Amino acid sequence: MSKKLRTLALLTLTSVTILSLLGCQTAPSTAGANPSGEKSITIVIGEDPPSFNPMVADTGYDALVMEMVLLGVTDIDAHGNVFPELAAELPTVDNGGVTLDEAAGTMSVTWKMRQDVQWQDGQPVTADDVLFTWNAIHDPETGSWIPGIDSIDSVEKVDQYTFKVNYSAIYPGYLTQFGGEQLAIWPAHYCDASQGFVAWDCGRQPLSDGPFVLADWVEGDHMTFVRNEKYYQAGKPGIEKVTVQIVPDDSVRKTMMMQGDADIDMWINVNTINDLKDSELAKVSLSPSDRFVMRLFMNQAEKGATDAQAAPHPILSDVRVRQAIRQAIDVDTINEQIFFGLGHPQWTEFFRPPYNQCNVPRPAYDPAAAQALLEAAGWTDTNGDGVRECHGCASAEEGYEMRMEFITYAEYGEPLELTQQLIGEMLGKVGIQLDLTVVEGSVLWADAQSGGIEQGGNFDIDIWDDGYAGVDPTDYLWELYSIEAATPGFGWNLARWKNDEFNSLIEDAYTLDEASRQETFCKMADILDEEAPIIMLFTIPNADAYSSRLEGVQSTVNDLVTWNIADWKIK
Numbered sequence: 001m002s003k004k005l006r007t008l009a010l011l012t013l014t015s016v017t018i019l020s021l022l023g024c025q026t027a028p029s030t031a032g033a034n035p036s037g038e039k040s041i042t043i044v045i046g047e048d049p050p051s052f053n054p055m056v057a058d059t060g061y062d063a064l065v066m067e068m069v070l071l072g073v074t075d076i077d078a079h080g081n082v083f084p085e086l087a088a089e090l091p092t093v094d095n096g097g098v099t100l101d102e103a104a105g106t107m108s109v110t111w112k113m114r115q116d117v118q119w120q121d122g123q124p125v126t127a128d129d130v131l132f133t134w135n136a137i138h139d140p141e142t143g144s145w146i147p148g149i150d151s152i153d154s155v156e157k158v159d160q161y162t163f164k165v166n167y168s169a170i171y172p173g174y175l176t177q178f179g180g181e182q183l184a185i186w187p188a189h190y191c192d193a194s195q196g197f198v199a200w201d202c203g204r205q206p207l208s209d210g211p212f213v214l215a216d217w218v219e220g221d222h223m224t225f226v227r228n229e230k231y232y233q234a235g236k237p238g239i240e241k242v243t244v245q246i247v248p249d250d251s252v253r254k255t256m257m258m259q260g261d262a263d264i265d266m267w268i269n270v271n272t273i274n275d276l277k278d279s280e281l282a283k284v285s286l287s288p289s290d291r292f293v294m295r296l297f298m299n300q301a302e303k304g305a306t307d308a309q310a311a312p313h314p315i316l317s318d319v320r321v322r323q324a325i326r327q328a329i330d331v332d333t334i335n336e337q338i339f340f341g342l343g344h345p346q347w348t349e350f351f352r353p354p355y356n357q358c359n360v361p362r363p364a365y366d367p368a369a370a371q372a373l374l375e376a377a378g379w380t381d382t383n384g385d386g387v388r389e390c391h392g393c394a395s396a397e398e399g400y401e402m403r404m405e406f407i408t409y410a411e412y413g414e415p416l417e418l419t420q421q422l423i424g425e426m427l428g429k430v431g432i433q434l435d436l437t438v439v440e441g442s443v444l445w446a447d448a449q450s451g452g453i454e455q456g457g458n459f460d461i462d463i464w465d466d467g468y469a470g471v472d473p474t475d476y477l478w479e480l481y482s483i484e485a486a487t488p489g490f491g492w493n494l495a496r497w498k499n500d501e502f503n504s505l506i507e508d509a510y511t512l513d514e515a516s517r518q519e520t521f522c523k524m525a526d527i528l529d530e531e532a533p534i535i536m537l538f539t540i541p542n543a544d545a546y547s548s549r550l551e552g553v554q555s556t557v558n559d560l561v562t563w564n565i566a567d568w569k570i571k
Contacts, residue, residue, distance in 0.1 A: 039570050040241035041263040041550065043562075044253045048219050048246055051203035054182050055137070055144045060559070063181055064266065065244065067562040068225055069208040070186070072179025073111060073130065077564075079288050080352065080471040080557040082175040086125060086185060088112045088161075090175060093512065098174075100512065106153075106167055107512075109174050113161040117232045119187050120208045127163040130178065131155060132188035142196025146183060147475040148173050170511050173472050181469045181558045185209075211237040211566035220246055237566040250413075254545075257282040263547040266561050270339045270415055273543050282545050285555040289352050290344055290539035292467040294419070297534060298322055299459055301496040303405075306457040306488050308496040314396035315379075315404060316460065322532040324373040327366045328430045329423055331537050338418050343538035348525045351539055352471060352557070358522035360529050370430045374402075381431050388431035404460035406434035407453065409441040412464070420463060434461070448488045455488045457496070465540070469558040474509045474517075477524065481533065482506055497533035 049062035052069060056062075067075075075085045084090055091097020091109050099108045117125040134155045137143045151169040158164050165174070178185070187209075191202040206214060211233075212225035223244040227237055245262065247253045254272050256262035260281040265272075268284070276282050298316045305311035315321055335343040344351075348360045374380075378393030379402055388402040408420045417438060424434040439453065444462065446452030453459050468476040478485060483498045485491020505527075508520045528534075544561045546553040552568040555561055 038241060039239050040243065041239055041547070041568075041570070042243045042245055042261070043264040043266070044245045044247045044256055044262045045266060046246075046248050046250070046253075052206045052214075053184075053197075053203040055146070056198050056203065060267070063560055064562050065214075065223065065225075066184055066206075067210070067560050068212045068242065068565055069206050069210045069214060069228075070184035071117065071125075071209050072184050073113075074175055074179035075563060076176065076180050076470050076556065076558045078554040078556040080469065082180070082470065084114075085179060086113050086117060086130075087179075088114050098512070100170070105169055107170055107174075108167065109165045110158065111163050111165070111178075113163075114232065115161050117209055118230050119190070120213050120228055120230055121190075122230065123187070123189055124160075125185065125187075125209050126160050127157045128160075129185050129188050130163050131157055132191070132193065133183075133186045134178075136186070136191075136193060136197035136200075137183075139197060142198055144197055146177060148177055152177075172510060172512055172517070173475055176470055176472075181560055212242060222246060231566070233566060238569045239565070242565075257545045257547070260547065263550055264553070264561060265545040267559065268543050268545050269413060270342055270540070271413075272545065273342065274340050276545055281548055283548055285544050285546055285553050285561070287542040287555040287557050287559075289541070289557050290346075290467075291542035291557045291559055292465040292540050293346060293349075293351075294343070294416075294463065294465045294537045294540065295534050296325070296423075296537070297454070297459075297462050297464075297494045298325070299457060299461070299495060300533070301457055303460055304456075304458055306486075306496060308486075308498065312395045313460070314390070314393075314400055315402060317395045318377050318393065319531055320373045320377040321379070322535070323363075324370040324377070324430065325427060325432070326363050326532055326535045327370040327373070328432070329426050329535070329537065330365045332365070334419055334422055335538050338415050338422070339538070339540065343540045346536050346539045347529070348536070349473060349477065349528060350521050350525050352473070354471065355473065355518060355521050357518060358525040360525045363529075367426075367430055374431060379431070386428070386431060387433045401433070402431060403433040403435065405437055407437045407439060407444065407459050407462035409444050409464055410438050411441050416463065416465075423463070454492075454494050457488070467539075467557075467559075471557075473521075474506070477509070478506050481528070495533040497531065499527060499531060499533075502527050502531075 045061050049059060049065050051062055052066045054063040054066060071085045073086045074082050077083055091111060097110050137146060148171045151167050151171045153166045153168045156164050187207045190207040191200050208228050211228055211231050213228045215224040215226045217223045225242040227240050253265045257265050258279050273284050276284050300308040300313050300317045302311040302313050331345045335341060347362050348358060350356055350358050374388060378391055379388040380391050381388045390396040390398055390400040406424060408416050420436055424436055427434055444453050448455040479491045481493055481502060483503045485493035486496045486498055505520050505524050509517055511517060542555045542559045544555045549571045550568055551571060556563055
């Protein structure tokens with residue numbers, strides 16, 4: 001199944017924005033509790049969202065505010081399960097909403113929409129809005145990208161509240177293709193199609209069909225939202241006013257939470273979680289399933305190159321070296337000393353229900369075994385300086401030192417930099433010298449034309465956290481491990497790892513047969529365990545701080561705490 005590149009900004013949101021909080025600011029005086037009795041709350045975030053359209057340039061904050069004012073056909077709950085939003089029900093094979101042509105390998109999905117949802121100006125939300133949104137996204141000149149877009153042949157209107165999506169392939173992610181964490185439906189009568197999906201003004205001043213309406217936006221300071229009186233759920237939202245305060249400094253946000261001057265601080269790091277554990281005014285909500293994976297990306301192509309077959313990395317192209325690195329890292333010590341035990345040691349991509357059924361044994365922490373592997377791979381320390389050299393290794397010249405650059409990104413802060421240092425010490429004990437570098441995320445993840453380190457192949461090893469929303473990992477696996485995704489600009493196979501068998505299994509995973517998918521995923525798990533193209537360390541939950549006066553706040557594997565803001569209540 002062919003896929004198109006997910007833009008840089010869209011993928012890096014799954015990891016970068018969660019803890020990337022920059023700058024410094026004095027705490028504003030806005031209090032969470034309004035003395036006038038108005039049911040209002042204050043949300044603090046690190047920076048202005050660029051727009052309400054995370055499909056264009058996602059920082060995570062745009063998705064946060066999008067959830068407050070715009071609905072998708074579907075959305076994702078705290079556990080990663082899909083639920084209908086604009087849809088009247090979820091289409092399935094059993095209820096006749098999904099029609100399969102097994103012989104042709106195609107499918108069609110018919111969506112029936114609610115008929116009681118309207119825009120804030122009183123106009124109904126209809127299938128015309130869905131088609132308008134699709135045509136805007138699909139425009140080759142001014143559009144964007146959504147997962148599985150290349151599998152869609154057409155989207156057609158059946159009647160005012162029904163539309164049909166025709167697929168050229170079987171696409172298991174169809175339930176979130178017109179909703180979920182990224183995509184909302186936009187009003188055809190309000191947005192200017194001629195501006196193009198990326199540039200249109202309605203992305204900055206949206207017309208709401210969600211629980212709140214944007215009242216004002218003072219950039220660099222705050223956004224104000226008021227209750228949408230035309231919201232389709234009677235009696236909701238219970239909150240009348242939401243102030244989104246821009247507070248770049250995470251320590252200031254934490255202080256505001258601890259003093260009762262803010263009600264929500266999103267995407268808090270492990271230090272803040274630990275600091276708030278005994279607070280009376282602030283609580284911490286953790287996602288029911290772990291959201292993020294801390295992992296090492298190891299470039300199998302020579303530094304500065306992007307083709308591992310034409311220019312193999314002198315050290316990391318040997319699978320024995322990658323396996324040795326995995327055995328030399330004490331994940332439990334990192335978790336306990338730096339992440340307060342909040343992480344869960346992880347070694348397989350299939351850790352989230354319902355696909356956490358593959359019996360892949362945990363790799364042992366065994367420095368002696370790691371050293372034996374390195375010796376067998378032709379890496380020995382003959383001069384006694386503690387750094388191994390190539391003596392009969394596979395891809396390096398005789399005497400080449402086992403020295404590499406180890407990069408992480410600055411925005412995560414102290415926990416990740418300490419992790420980087422500790423891993424450097426652990427690998428140093430087995431003769432691998434790592435030179436530590438910290439860079440801005442914008443430099444690490446930019447496209448190759450803009451000097452992006454990873455996309456340009458200008459790294460040996462780096463470490464950061466990523467994850468996927470919902471429960472279906474198929475598109476995510478394609479982006480990290482497919483042969484297509486190893487091409488710069490087409491995905492995030494940063495290892496430049498190419499495995500024909502694994503690539504075929506990815507294709508096999510695009511089916512609606514869940515038993516077959518489970519079997520396929522476990523075959524994938526075995527290959528990843530053997531080849532170690534990426535080293536997974538541990539998973540961590542998504543975490544948000546919220547005021548003790550709030551009810552209904554629930555962090556999600558989708559990392560958007562506002563997913564159910566219409567249900568929040570003030571005690």
